[in-house]
Amino acid sequence: MNNNIQENEKAIWILKNEGEKTLKDLAQQLGVTTEGARFQLLKLSNEGYVKSESRAIGRGRPQQFWSLTQKGHAKFPDSHSELTLRLINKIKENLGEDTLSEIISSTGQDNLANYRKSILETDSLETKIQKLAQLREKEGYMAYFEKTENGDFLLIENHCPICAAATLCQGFCSTELNTFQSILGPNTKVERVDHILAGARRCAYLIQEK
The missing domain is CATH 3.30.1380.20 (Trafficking protein particle complex subunit 3)
Incomplete structure (x- = not known):
């Protein structure tokens, strides 16, 4: 991960590089608790940068998968x-x-x-x-x-x-x-x-x- 990016944008960087992630996976990669990751994602969601989709995997409870919105992708430069x-x-x-x-x-x-x-x-x-x-x-x-x-x-x-x-x-x-x-x-x-x-x-x- 690029260590020069701002703390509140690391989730965006991960989703851009690796695609959709569950809350647990993002928390692990961010090095924070799931509640800490949830707080970051909800803030980014309110700003329009990320979105979530609930999806059933096997017989367990549905999981939320987070990904970038079009606005989130647009944070990365499109040269001139x-x-x-x-x-x-x-x-x-x-x-x-x-x-x-x-x-x-x-x-x-x-x-x-x-x-x-x-x-x-x-x-x-x-x-x-x-x-x-x-x-x-x-x-x-x-x-x-x-x-x-x-x-x-x-x-x-x-x-x-x-x-x-x-x-x-x-x-x-x-x-x-x-x-x-x-x-x-x-x-x-x-x-x-x-x-x-x-x-x-x-x-x-x-x-x-x-």
Whole structure:
């Protein structure tokens, strides 16, 4: 957990990074009693940042699961979203969709060139993914990777700092996927399995060696 964030916002940070949690789980991660966690969550709920859903698990009593609201997700920055949206609309109006697609593609090539400064063709696949996750983390995507039980990898991004732009023009998402495929090499398959724009809480990419 980022120790620099304010005490009353640590629950938001946990829910953003890890998804929905029960009161007990959050209390454990916050290092407080369940009543202390409940107090924080009710305060955040009243402010519109979190919400709860009661759900039956097995034969026991229903449990409350807490998650972020849209306002809660919005606490994490969307880089220059208002200016970006205006620029995208102006390009569409004055230069057309084809020009916008060319600009997005060119930006993707710039990102690829930047990644190649750190990610070498001779690196192992795991090293490539580790470096890519570190680069994406620096760019604000709250990124990390996991190795699955069968030896594949998951690149996980808990935040999208260009979400507003990607919502308006999904060419950004397609370009990102192509960039990942290119940087990880032709012997690798990259598949997006979770997508924020499709309603998921995060974007996640399944990476497999062919």
